[in-house]
Amino acid sequence: xxxxxxxxxxxxxxxxxxxxxxxxxxxxxxxxxxxxxxxxxxxxxxxxxxxxxxxxxxxxxxxxxxxxxxxxxxxxxxxxxxxxxxxxxxxxxxxxxxxxxxxxxxxxxxxxxxxxxxxxxxxxxxxxxxxxxxxxxxxxxxxxxxxxxxxxxxxxxxxxxxxxxxxxxxxxxxxxxxxxxxxxxxxxxxxxxxxxxxxxxxxxxxxxxxxxxxxxxxxxxxxxxxxxxxxxxxxxxxxxxxxxxxxxxxxxxxxxxxx
Numbered sequence: 001x002x003x004x005x006x007x008x009x010x011x012x013x014x015x016x017x018x019x020x021x022x023x024x025x026x027x028x029x030x031x032x033x034x035x036x037x038x039x040x041x042x043x044x045x046x047x048x049x050x051x052x053x054x055x056x057x058x059x060x061x062x063x064x065x066x067x068x069x070x071x072x073x074x075x076x077x078x079x080x081x082x083x084x085x086x087x088x089x090x091x092x093x094x095x096x097x098x099x100x101x102x103x104x105x106x107x108x109x110x111x112x113x114x115x116x117x118x119x120x121x122x123x124x125x126x127x128x129x130x131x132x133x134x135x136x137x138x139x140x141x142x143x144x145x146x147x148x149x150x151x152x153x154x155x156x157x158x159x160x161x162x163x164x165x166x167x168x169x170x171x172x173x174x175x176x177x178x179x180x181x182x183x184x185x186x187x188x189x190x191x192x193x194x195x196x197x198x199x200x201x202x203x204x205x206x207x208x209x210x211x212x213x214x215x216x217x218x219x220x221x222x223x224x225x226x227x228x229x230x231x232x233x234x235x236x237x238x239x240x241x242x243x244x245x246x247x248x249x250x251x252x253x254x255x256x257x258x259x
Contacts (some may be wrong), residue, residue: 044190049167052202052212059208060251067252070096075115077224077231080252082245083111100240109240111233118230119159123147123192131195140187150188158225160204160212166193167202197221209250220246226255 069078086098095114126132203213211224235241
């Protein structure tokens with residue numbers, strides 16, 4: 001009789017443990033589904049992109065050109081000087097802004113240049129001050145290994161690969177029946193997409209220069225990948241910075257590796 005009671009007690013204990021485990025899993029699953037929407041700007045699901053264009057750049061053989069480079073920062077980037085009349089207006093640790101004023105003292109054009117870490121670097125080496133610090137916290141914790149797995153899974157080795165995948169991927173509206181692994185991957189790429197600039201109109205730079213150009217309104221932002229760094233050049237007032245001028249600047253870009 002005692003043995004039967006012990007078996008019954010063990011069976012009852014295992015049933016209770018099993019029920020608690022299932023209940024905990026269901027609660028956690030609902031929480032994860034709710035959280036990934038709570039921390040996500042749902043406009044990302046409504047974003048659909050057209051096919052990007054391609055700009056082939058072959059470095060210019062032009063010699064003895066006047067070159068322009070940072071006046072106060074060591075960005076190690078220089079280019080053909082279209083900025084003789086520009087004045088340094090603003091500077092920060094990794095950023096400079098130059099403006100050209102006409103005879104009426106109104107701004108005719110603005111050029112900015114900066115040097116930043118790539119998105120891939122930020123994803124793989126984030127800190128608590130990084131945009132991606134959320135990946136290090138419950139409930140949507142995404143480990144270093146998992147983040148690298150997502151990048152390797154889609155053959156993403158640099159920012160251009162990342163952007164191409166972001167623009168082409170199939171977005172999933174997750175629900176309770178979506179596997180947790182899928183929820184996390186979807187959340188990861190949604191979160192990354194929100195960190196990127198507006199990708200509606202993009203031109204990929206190929207050839208002797210690698211990067212991409214974002215076109216929005218009256219400005220173009222050129223992002224150049226070199227030496228595991230991201231160099232950003234912004235051209236504001238496109239009636240001044242024509243496509244021909246921007247392309248000529250890209251043909252004369254020189255970036256020296258820091259020692």
